[in-house]
Amino acid sequence: MHRDTDVLVVGAGPTGLLLAAELALAGVRTLVLERRCERQANSRALNLHPRSLEILDQRGLADRFLALGRTVPGWQFAAPLTTPLDFSVLNSAHPHALLLSQARTEALLEQRAVELGAQIRRGHTVTDLWQDAAGVSAGVTGPDGHTTVRAEFAVGCDGARSLVRRAAGIAFPGTEETFTAMVGDFADADHSDLQRPRRHGVLVSRLEHGLTRFVVMDPARMRTPSAEPVTLEEFRTALLRACGTDCGVARPRWLSRFGNATRLAERYRSGRLLLAGDAAHIHFPVGAQGLNTGLQDAMNLGWKLAAEVQGWAAPGLLDTYHSERHRVGEEVTARTEAQALLVELPQVEQYRRPARRLCELLDTLLGLDQVNQYLAGLLSALDTAYPPQDPTAHALTGRRIPDIPLTLSADGRRTSVHSLLHDGTMLLLSLADVPDASPCLPSSAVRPRLVRAVTARAHGDEDALLGLTEVLVRPDGHVAWATETKDPRELHAERTHALNSWIHAAK
Ligand SMILES: Cc1cc2nc3c(=O)[nH]c(=O)nc-3n(C[C@H](O)[C@H](O)[C@H](O)COP(=O)(O)OP(=O)(O)OC[C@H]3O[C@@H](n4cnc5c(N)ncnc54)[C@H](O)[C@@H]3O)c2cc1C
Known part of the structure; x- marks a missing residue:
């Protein structure tokens, strides 16, 4: 059956726009339908946290955003507390938040998506949606009347009242607004x-x-x-x-x-329908985590959905979107409920005094390095990790990789890990000279378009890669596999197994 596009993205908020850009980067035909005729002039969100800046950096985009905003060293955990979290102690090339309005963030993301070839149609409202074995059909009302759009997958980036979520029959349990x-x-x-x-x-x-x-x-x-x-x-x-x-x-x-209504979609995927951003999770906007979490959903989903559409996803890869990001959604909604209570209690007459005492106590705790490190790691999302199924996997597996400076063995050029992720492929980084085990990409498992193999020396004062022989980095900057073995045969076998567990060998 004819398809108008590979992936239909419903909603051109920040989540939908970054997702469209990621899909287009991977060469997937992407159509975004947005009911609003114009971009939103008002901004709900005003900031980007460190992990969001890192993922933009991984695509060579951070400078565009930094040029329009202002960095600040930290962020408020909850409004009544006077001690802000200090991001400057975090191990990141962006140990700060960026003050940038949501309107500007959306404008820059839209520019990126369009540059890469995604189509964005404003003034188009998706009114109904259904899926069958071969694809998804959407009823759309726009300037030319009512039409139907056919796609292989549809992603609901359509906000809290998501039509896609309802069409997919996905429940949105949680708590009603109380203040x-x-x-x-x-x-x-x-x-x-x-x-x-x-x-x-x-x-x-x-x-x-x-x-x-x-x-x-x-x-x-x-x-x-x-x-x-x-x-x-x-x-x-x-x-x-x-x-x-x-x-x-x-x-x-x-x-x-x-x-402070707080809800989390029961599932992030139902067959060919997926959810991301506010369509999947809502909460009180304390600590500035909604938009940031949506961007990180999009980064996790983009390459996996592209792999599925293009036929190179290993079995189960697309389902890891739910298993990895739903858990993050659970953590964010649970955390914001606690943060929201800190906002609410000082306003309630009977709790005013003890709430002040609680805030004073928390302010003292926030002054402790370990407390700051822990909470800043959570709020910034730099500590978000996707634990592997295999308990014997290297400790770095699933964690994000910092932007470690590198010297390429091939030509002595200075670069960095994040710079090598700009094209959205996986990165196979060989860090030690193991004879007869240069990172050749095994057989049909890997087409050059999917994995970039690089031999390099890590330097600077980073210790994250010390001891590693080889590391496979996912397109979203998380570690897919890492090893310290120096035995050439073992290394070759481990690497082949790792690549085959992410990439469909037969394609
Ligand atoms: C006061 C306030 C302050 C906030 N501050 C912050 C902050 O500082 N930092 C932070 O991270 N987050 C903040 N947030 C949360 C943040 O604004 C949201 O999490 C973010 O906008 C979610 O982005 P999204 O793309 O998932 O959804 P949305 O921004 O809601 O975008 C959804 C889009 O889908 C479109 N749409 C909906 N239905 C359809 C349909 N049927 N057909 C076509 N299009 C459709 C909508 O028009 C909309 O453009 C704040 C929220 C509030 C209320």
Whole structure:
């Protein structure tokens, strides 16, 4: 049967756009359908965390993002705490968060997806979706009326109320919203003493185009449902109550209410339908993890779905998307429930005093190096690892690989691990001269397009690769296999087994 595209991506938010770029990079025909006619001018998210910056770096894109934003050394674990997490101690080429509006992030991701050949059609709403043994069909309403699009797979990157999730029959269990907060972007605000609202737990950020963002929780209004619109008067009153001044806010450009509903899709895949981003997980936006988690879903899924479409995926590879990312979704939703409680309790009269004591205690703990290292590793997502099934696998298996400086043996050129991942292939990196065991790619298992084999010397003060003879890095920058053996026959056998367990040998 005729197919209009290989993969249909529903939704051009940050998750859908990065996924489209990843699929297009791998040479997969990709169509993104987005119901909005224009890109969103308002930004919910304002930042990218270290792991998101790393994955962009792995595609040679980080500089585009860094050029438009401002780096900050850390991020708030939860608003009432005064000690921010310090990312600067993390082992990464990007040990900082980047302040960049979601609108700009989306614009850059869209530019990338289009450059690589993905098609993005705005003003097209997917109204229904069904799958059969050979593919997926989507009913679409757009400027030319109602049409049907046929694809091999469809991915729901269509946000919290995902139609794809419902069409796939995937449950979205979790908890209802129990409190809400308000966000407002204002053209006018009094900047003479922004520390005052901050001292009283109001979040304040300077945005592009001269706007100032305030995020406030009002004990008198925190049980108002998120669907109820926010008025300027309500916002001013909330600021007055929180910090004794309305901070001169006027000319609002965006006023909204958001809540702590927390849900996680039961499965991330049902046959030919998959979910990523807010379609798969929602939670209170504390610690700035929603968009970041969505980008990391897209990075995990892109190459696996491309492998499935192109017929080189080892059996079960696409299912590892669910097993790896659903677990991360569980961790993020569980963590944000705890973080949200830290935001809520100081607003509730009966808990106000003990909640302050709890926050003081946590602030002291955050000052301890080990606590900071642990929580910063979680929030930044640099500690996200995908544990291997095989208990005898090398300890690095499943962990992300840092951007280690390298000198290529072939021509003495200086490069780095992340630079060698730009083209989205797997990387077979040989780090020790083992006679008769140069990293030849075995037989039909590997087409040059899929795996790049490189011999290099690691240097700098990195110790992550010390002792390794060879490492196979996945296109998303996680270690697929690593070994310290120097025995040529053993090395050859291990490597062949590793490649064959990721790549379908018969294709
Ligand atoms: C106040 C607030 C602040 C936040 N701050 C942060 C932060 O600092 N950092 C962070 O990481 N996260 C933050 N988040 C969360 C973040 O905004 C979301 O997690 C992120 O937007 C999810 O991206 P997405 O692409 O998965 O979904 P979305 O951004 O929701 O995109 C989904 C897209 O799908 C489209 N769509 C939906 N249905 C259809 C259909 N049937 N047909 C076609 N198109 C469709 C929609 O129009 C939309 O464009 C914040 C959220 C809020 C509310």
